[in-house]
Amino acid sequence: GAGVSQSPSNKVTEKGKDVELRCDPISGHTAxxxxxQRLGQGLEFLIYFQGNSAPDxxxxxxxxxxxxxxxxxxxxxxIQRTQQEDSAVYLCASRQQGGVAGGEQFFGPGTRLTVL
Amino acid sequence: xxxxxxxxxxxxxxEGANSTLRCNFSDSVNNLQWFHQxxxxxxxxxxxxxxxxxxxxxxxxxxxxxxxxxLLYISSSQTTDSGVYxxxxxxxxxxLIWGAGxxxxxxx
Numbered sequence: 316g317a318g319v320s321q322s323p324s325n326k327v328t329e330k331g332k333d334v335e336l337r338c339d340p341i342s343g344h345t346a347x348x349x350x351x352q353r354l355g356q357g358l359e360f361l362i363y364f365q366g367n368s369a370p371d372x373x374x375x376x377x378x379x380x381x382x383x384x385x386x387x388x389x390x391x392x393x394i395q396r397t398q399q400e401d402s403a404v405y406l407c408a409s410r411q412q413g414g415v416a417g418g419e420q421f422f423g424p425g426t427r428l429t430v431l
Numbered sequence: 432x433x434x435x436x437x438x439x440x441x442x443x444x445x446e447g448a449n450s451t452l453r454c455n456f457s458d459s460v461n462n463l464q465w466f467h468q469x470x471x472x473x474x475x476x477x478x479x480x481x482x483x484x485x486x487x488x489x490x491x492x493x494x495x496x497x498x499x500x501x502l503l504y505i506s507s508s509q510t511t512d513s514g515v516y517x518x519x520x521x522x523x524x525x526x527l528i529w530g531a532g533x534x535x536x537x538x539x
Contacts, residue, residue: 348526357517357529371526404472419464419479420527425472 317341319423321407327429328397336392336426340409346417347390348408349382352425358406364390365413397430404428433458437518437530444508445538452503452533454518462521463494465503468532469514477503477516508537 320339328334340347349361360374364384375381379398384390394401404427408420434457444450454463465477478485478492480501485492489509494501505512515534519527 350527357531358519358527359529360526363526374526406474419462419476421476422466422474427472 319407319409319421321405321423321426323426324424325427325429327431329431330399331396333393333395334397334428336394336405336428338390338392338407338409338423340388340390340407341421342388344409344411344421345387346410346413347384348410348420349390349392350406350408351376352404352406354403361392361405363413394428397428399430402428402430433460433520433522433528435518435520435528435530437516437533439533440531441534441536443536443538446508446510448508448537449504449506450508450535452505452516452518452535454501454503454520454530456499456501456518456520458499458522459496460499460520460522463501464519464521464527465492465501466517466519467512467514468517474517505535508535510537510539513537 322337347364350358352358362382363371367384379395382392404425406425407423410420411418436455438453462481467475480492480494482496489506491504515532517532518530
């Protein structure tokens, strides 16, 4: 597609439930990133994919968070047993290739997650 | 780890005014990007500028890598320029490290 797309745009869930967030990167982009943005703050890095592998999972806040990528395309971020502190906007970005010469990152519109 | 500081944190201007936003970083970086986050939350790429100067319409940016800062200039501000402006840098670990942003309000 023309840009990075994410779904759903909004998700309201109850504490303790699992949620799955989806990201479709720009076609042909091999590098994919997940970030989290709490209200009024900057973005915090969660995980990076190069192709289908994740060389850097250092930003995942707990073992309740996991992510996968298939077909060097779509990625899903799963949060198990959601907690109220998980409420945030989850943003996905992609770029042409990984590494410092990979060019700029382009962002999707985000998924706003609210945990009640 | 690297620190990214943006100033000012808040800026209120009248339509038509010019402004300069600053981003300081504490270590050498490989890449630097400026983004505009509009009131609906969408992050819009403004500049990919690890060094040098670039211009795009009313916006321009300069990064002086040796002195570890970047500047974003907005001329003839419009109400649609309102939002939060972020600077983000990349070391050799390919993740972007973000500043806290400058919140810009342009009054008609």
